[in-house]
Amino acid sequence: MVKYFIIRLLNNNLLITIILGLTVSNLPSIVYAADGKLISTTGVIQVEGTGGSGIVPWATLSGYDSREQISATAFLTRATVTDYELDIVGVSASFYDRVEVSFAQQKFNIDATNDEIKQDIIGIKARLYGDVVYSTWPQVSAGIQHKILKDSAIADALGANDSDNGTDFYLSLTKVHLGAVFGFNALWNTTFRYTNANQLGLLGFGGSDDDREIVLEASAAILVNRYLAFGIDYREKPNNLDTTEDDWKNLFVSYSPNKFVSLTAAWLRLGTIAGVDNQNGFYISLTGHF
Amino acid sequence: MLMFGCASQPSNLYNSIGGKQTVEKIADHFVDEIGNDKIIITYFAKSNVDRFHQSFITHLCSIIDGPCKYEGDNLREVHRGMNITEGDFNRIVDLLINAMRAAGLTHRERNRVLARVAPFRKEIIYH
Numbered sequence: 001m002v003k004y005f006i007i008r009l010l011n012n013n014l015l016i017t018i019i020l021g022l023t024v025s026n027l028p029s030i031v032y033a034a035d036g037k038l039i040s041t042t043g044v045i046q047v048e049g050t051g052g053s054g055i056v057p058w059a060t061l062s063g064y065d066s067r068e069q070i071s072a073t074a075f076l077t078r079a080t081v082t083d084y085e086l087d088i089v090g091v092s093a094s095f096y097d098r099v100e101v102s103f104a105q106q107k108f109n110i111d112a113t114n115d116e117i118k119q120d121i122i123g124i125k126a127r128l129y130g131d132v133v134y135s136t137w138p139q140v141s142a143g144i145q146h147k148i149l150k151d152s153a154i155a156d157a158l159g160a161n162d163s164d165n166g167t168d169f170y171l172s173l174t175k176v177h178l179g180a181v182f183g184f185n186a187l188w189n190t191t192f193r194y195t196n197a198n199q200l201g202l203l204g205f206g207g208s209d210d211d212r213e214i215v216l217e218a219s220a221a222i223l224v225n226r227y228l229a230f231g232i233d234y235r236e237k238p239n240n241l242d243t244t245e246d247d248w249k250n251l252f253v254s255y256s257p258n259k260f261v262s263l264t265a266a267w268l269r270l271g272t273i274a275g276v277d278n279q280n281g282f283y284i285s286l287t288g289h290f
Numbered sequence: 291m292l293m294f295g296c297a298s299q300p301s302n303l304y305n306s307i308g309g310k311q312t313v314e315k316i317a318d319h320f321v322d323e324i325g326n327d328k329i330i331i332t333y334f335a336k337s338n339v340d341r342f343h344q345s346f347i348t349h350l351c352s353i354i355d356g357p358c359k360y361e362g363d364n365l366r367e368v369h370r371g372m373n374i375t376e377g378d379f380n381r382i383v384d385l386l387i388n389a390m391r392a393a394g395l396t397h398r399e400r401n402r403v404l405a406r407v408a409p410f411r412k413e414i415i416y417h
Contacts, residue, residue: 068377134408177405
């Protein structure tokens with residue numbers, strides 16, 4: 001299945017891959033699905049294509065693979081705020097609960113001008129320590145996201161230092177506390193990201209200078225049962241350009257009825273984006289595990 | 291194995307889930323779940339099921355504040371040579387969750403018990 005995914009990825013027919021993948025996953029006799037983790041403990045896929053919540057990468061990898069398993073994951077996300085939309089498709093593979101590789105395509109639409117900005121993100125993340133559920137200390141992972149901006153005109157117009165590509169480095173700590181909050185399982189995540197990406201990179205990288213800095217991202221969630229989680233995300237943003245970039249916040253609910261699929265919805269408060277303030281809206285994301 | 295009575299405490303997890311009866315019910319269902327799982331049953335090929343059943347009751351009772359003292363081999367010794375994988379361990383946890391549900395524990399009670407069981411994982415897997 002993973003080999004099949006990579007071949008399709010090379011052909012760049014992402015959407016076909018996802019649709020085929022979802023169809024085939026209904027045939028358990030054909031498909032290998034990793035199931036070596038407790039349900040809902042993998043998180044979902046965040047906006048840059050790596051395992052996490054809505055907007056924050058977590059230390060968890062994208063799949064349900066344990067140390068003997070390989071898993072593949074595909075996702076579709078749409079975020080709609082007052083004046084913009086962001087559509088994302090992506091795939092990832094996770095090997096032996098150790099390394100995750102990911103690829104995501106973002107398409108950002110500006111309603112007022114009908115402009116479209118595309119960006120590809122190639123990611124790799126390695127688990128350095130621990131198990132999100134079982135170890136005494138949090139699970140720790142380090143990752144890299146290489147972002148290739150396909151449409152540079154707006155980044156150039158806004159004065160970004162680099163409008164071609166940029167690379168983020170991050171370190172995430174994630175822990176589930178069993179029965180910790182009135183008997184409910186609770187999760188927290190903290191991510192430190194070294195970045196100069198403006199609005200994920202869609203508006204280029206850096207301002208008048210390279211402007212790299214460490215920003216803080218965090219999530220907290222409560223699993224109300226085995227299948228349903230409620231949580232919040234906070235993502236500090238670099239704010240390198242003259243047009244303000246506000247920190248991002250969301251409230252999310254994630255439903256994982258089985259180990260094959262999960263659906264996440266979020267209410268977004270993204271502040272000012274490219275000079276237009278009060279960008280609030282909704283986010284919906286479908287993740288499939290193979 | 292040594293059993294002794296002691297005064298019950300209101301915040302005691304053992305008492306709050308229903309004490310001895312519930313722990314025995316969990317053990318009964320757990321043994322059934324294992325017996326019906328074609329992967330996990332292979333780990334029990336050379337085991338004495340009655341002995342496992344009794345040891346499980348005493349151990350579970352002892353780690354959830356019950357009036358029992360587990361004096362069997364430590365879990366590292368018990369699982370030595372079985373080379374239980376991480377994936378299979380998680381599968382066993384799923385069976386234990388099923389057993390607790392069948393014994394009538396609520397989601398929150400199951401989480402509280404799992405929190406007591408979780409630290410033993412490192413003594414059980416990969417050796």
